[in-house]
Amino acid sequence: MRNVTYALVVVLSSVPAVAEARDQIIDVPAGTVAESAITLARQTGSSIVISDPVLAKRRAPRIQGRMTAGQAVRRLAASAxxxxxxxxxxxxxxxxGKGRERQSGRSVQRAASTLTPVSPAVPRKHEDIxxxxxxxxxxxxxIPAQVSLLSGDDVSMGGSGGTERITQRIATVSSTYLGSGRNKLFIRGIADSSFTGPTQATVGQYLGDMRLSYNAPDPDLRLSDLDRIEVLEGPQGTLYGAGSLGGIIRLVPNSPELDITSLHTTVGSAFTQHGAGSLDAGVVANVPLADELAALRVTFDAASEGxxxxxxxxxxxxxxxxRILAGRASVRVEISPDWTIDALGLAQSIHAFDSQYAARGGTQYDSLARVREGSDSDYLHGQLVxxxxxxxxxxxxxxGMAGQELEERYDATITGAENRVFxxxxxxxxxxxxxxLWLPMGERRFGWVAGLNLIDNRTRLNRSLDTGRTRSAATGVLNTLSxxxxxxxxxxxxxxxxxxxxxxxxxxxxxxGGAEDVPFALALERADITASRTQSAFLPSASxxxxxxRQTSLYARYQEGFRPGGLAIESEFVRQFRKDQxxxxxxxxxxxxxxxxxxxAAFxxxxxxxxxxxxxxxxxxxxxxxxNIGNGRVWSISVSGGAFLADNLRLTTGATINRSSIEEPVSFLSSRIxxxxxxxxxxxxxxxxxxHPVTRALNLDARLWASYVGRSRLGIGPELGELQGNYLDSGLLLRLGNSRIGGTLSLxxxxxxxxxxxxxxxxxxxxREQVTPLRPRTVRLGIDYSF
Structure with missing residues (x-):
């Protein structure tokens, strides 16, 4: 392979010839370009010539998936x-040298979909991310901003999970931990509160191009059958508007494929130390329709977490x-070579039987609550593109439209009184x-985007106290926004x-909006507070x-973001809070x-x-x-990077440091913030x-990680002064198999x-003294199969 002729010829192997235009399952381990070319030629029955020995020695990432031989060759070339x-x-x-073979028609679109690298953990795509x-x-x-990209395959390996998979992999993303479907997400030091209330989130969450919610908690969607996850640190006000102070998290689902019939299944069982067992299962199916002018893609997930x-x-x-049940269905119709229509529907239901907190300083994993708590979260989403x-x-x-309904139950028992649930x-x-409408910049001197965005949101927050014998309504609030x-x-x-x-x-x-569940006389008295009002915002940006x-860039940018005001409940009264910026x-x-x-590296x-x-x-x-608690300043430093310690072994790292201060806090709080x-x-x-390839038919993939979360304060005021954090989480994931079948072990x-x-x-x-412990050591065995 390394002779003085400066040519490497990979000859046809003995496998039967496969037409270049036919899709097949390809799994080429990472290695040099020469090694990858040999393996690829054997698997596809093709001939690949490498004309330069320097090129032959370059590192090539793993190539895995269902594709044509030509697409696999182009992916190999692009990576090198x-x-x-x-x-x-x-x-x-x-x-x-740099270049790309010309293609036409549908193959261009399909090849383009494979040329977007999405994971630092699974290197396998084109240099132009x-x-x-x-x-x-x-x-x-x-892009003049900090961007983190995760592969959908990477976050779903070992069974589909929720948003916690993102917080485990990106140091700048954090979350509260009330429970699945109840949490609030934060990015890079921009955090507001611990509760699910009327304030809009500081992080914008999107499925494709549509927002998941406006002022509701993270729905904790199952991260299955995704192409990639993109995290942009904020503010991102120019392109994403209100609710992107900290940044945005965008889930990009896999689109229906017009010319492939496929089925992918996963099944897993887990055991939690000090706890109960778990089960999970998932199915992804893709079916072409209407003579390959349309396709249907269906995803279903079910889990019972012990x-x-x-x-x-x-x-x-x-x-x-x-218990979690989730389903997603999408249909793509190709109305012309350049135009498509996509319809997507999603439903998810989460039922938490009880709460997941324990008493601080008590027996490990024991709660002192005397009532059943827990929550129910239902989420519906539909969009047409x-x-x-x-x-x-x-x-x-x-x-599109989205609906989110969340019912939470808290222990509100007073010492010496009967049990009570809020x-x-x-x-x-x-x-x-x-x-x-946009003009991609590409190799042009000038590129731009212009858009129109319309939102109508309504949130009704109702509250009550339940003793088991009686239920009394507490003041609620309705917030509407156009x-x-x-x-x-x-x-x-x-x-x-x-x-x-x-x-x-x-x-x-x-x-x-207005007050809910209050006497008519009080409602009249507060009419001026809850009257409709308008707010305006102008958000400039420059970079x-x-x-x-070719590999190194520097950037500087200025961005703004805001959240509109609203109505909040204090005791029996409803009052306004202002927008923040x-x-x-x-x-x-x-x-x-x-x-x-x-x-x-990125810094x-x-x-x-x-x-x-x-x-x-x-x-x-x-x-x-x-x-509104005052004005603040937030300094943040973040760094991330990776290095190949060997051809098949890569080290990844990330860290963030945050420093904040609040000036002139509001007078009603009894302690200084x-x-x-x-x-x-x-x-x-x-x-x-x-x-690492174990045999010609099997590959071993392994992920080992550890993350540290430092100390933070729970909230605002003396009642919420408890410290949290200061813990180390860790995990190990092994998969042995190929692109068709594999077994996984995760800890x-x-x-x-x-x-x-x-x-x-x-x-x-x-x-008052509470902690939310990590899930104890958990071992999961799973299997995945595709055909």
Whole structure:
């Protein structure tokens, strides 16, 4: 292979010839380009010639999936920065230099879908990492912001999970831990509260192009059958508007494939130390329709997660079992070579039998509550997407609805009185539309995007106290919002490697609502407080990016974000809280392509000026309320990177440091607020990813990771001053198999640490000393099969 002729010829192996246009299952382990070419030629019955010995020695990532031989060759060439030339039917030559073989029709679209790298853990795609959440199909190297990308295959390996899979892999993303379907997410030091109330989230969550919710908690969707997950650190106000102060998390589902029939199944069983067993199963099916002009893709997940919290006063063990049922169906219709219509529907139901907190300083995993708590979370989502091209321009129009219903139960027993449960019911309905037109920058000097966004959101929060014999309603609140927005962003390339970007977003919001479950006389008295009102926001942005080399770039940017005001409950009264706004300046640097280059790193420093911060506190009755708590400053430093220690062994790492302060806190709080709650001052992660061919038919993949979450304060005010965090989580995942069948073994919480992920289970004073421990050491065995 390394002779003086400077040519490497991979001849046809003895396997039967396979037509280049036919899809087949391909699994080529990571290695040199020469080794990958030999394996690929054997698996596809093709001929591959490598004309340069330097090219032959380059590292190539793993190539895995169902595709044609030509697509696999192009993927190999792209990862090695090579030029692919078709020399005959089922024969190609790889030359040194950048290039791409011309294609046409549907194969261009399918090849493009395989050329977007999505995971630093599973390196297997093209050097031009396209970040779709930029809304302009921009290359990662040209985005002036911190971006984290996760592969859908990576987060679902070993069974599908929820949002916790993201927090385990990205150090800048954190969460509360009330329970599945009840949590709030935070990114990079921008956090507001611990409770599910009327405030809008600081993180925007999206499925495709549509927002998952507006001011409801994280629905904790199953992360199955996803192409990738994109996390953009905020603010991201210009493109995403309200609720993106901390950033956005975008789930990109796999689209229906027009010419492939496939079925993928997973089954797993787990055992939790100190707790009960778990079961999970998943199915993904793709079926072409209408002579390959349309396709249907269906995903179904079911899980029963065993409990590990005991309630001695109830004589019950492992009370916090959680059952999850989720389904998603999507249909794609190709109405022309350049235009598609996608319809997607999703439903998910989460039933938590009881709470997952324990008594601080008590017996491990014991709760002192005397009543059954828990929650029920139901989520529905539907969207219709029209996408296509108008010459060089692209258009995408998304219209959809989402409904989220959450019922939470908290122990509200007063010492010496009968048992009492506080019930909070949050019902949210969202209607959203966005149409955008953009000119991709690509190799042009100029690129831009312009869009229209419309949102109508209604949230009804009802509360009551239940003794088992009687139920009395407490004051509730209705918040309504109608939002209309125009936005635009444009980039200009002054010269090769120097790009300036400017953007702006203009939003008009109409707010309304009122009190719920109050006497008529009091409702009249408060009519002026709950009257409709309007708010406006103008969010400018600017950035400058300089590419020092093909692999290294520097950037600086300014962005703004905001959240509209609303109505909150305090004791028996409903009152207004104002909008808050964040202004952030950030500088950063990137080097290398994650998972492809021998070494990659990203670093950024940001300063955020946050005015009129919306946050939660406990009112005189012990119930959570919302107010503007003052102005704050947040400094954040984050770093991430990876390095190949060997051809098949990669080290990944990430860390974030946050420092915050709050100035001139509001007078009704009895203690001075020093910093923003819920965000650890330091969080870090370390991981090892290993892939090695055991035989020609089997490959071993391994993931070992550990993450540390530092200390943080629960909330605002003396009642919420408890510390949380300061724990180490860890996990190990092994998979032995190929692209058709595999067995998995996973272990989480390797050290069986108890920790304290969250210092809240109930906001009532009866059980103030609380911890939310990590799930104890858990072992899962699973199998996945595709055909």
């Amino acid at each position: 920065d090579a030029k692919v030339i078709a020399v005959a039917r089922r024969a190609w030559r790889l030359d040194k 396209i970040v779709v959440s930029s809304k302009r199909d921009m290359r990662l190297s040209e 409990g590990y919290i005991d309630k001695p006063f109830l004589g019950a063990e492992d009370v916090n079992r959680t 029209l996408a296509g091209g108008l010459g060089a321009l692209k258009l995408r129009s998304t219209t 019930v909070q019911h949050n019902d949210t309905r969202l209607i959203a539309h966005e149409t955008r 939002e209309a927005t125009l936005y635009g962003e444009a980039s200009y390339r002054f010269r090769e490697g120097l790009i300036a970007t400017f953007g702006a977003r203009a939003t008009r919001v109409r707010l309304g 400058l990016l300089a590419e020092l080399s 964040a202004r952030a300046f950030e500088i950063g640097a990137r080097h290398g392509r994650p998972g492809i280059d021998p070494f990659d 950024n420093v940001s300063f955020t000026r946050w005015s009129d911060i919306q946050a939660d506190f406990l009112d005189d009755t012990g119930l959570p309320s919302t107010a 020093t910093h923003v709650p819920n965000i650890a001052r330091f969080s870090g992660r370390l991981g090892l990813d290993y892939s 989480t919480n390797l050290t069986d640490a108890e920790g304290n992920r969250f210092a809240l289970g109930t906001p009532f004073a009866v059980i």
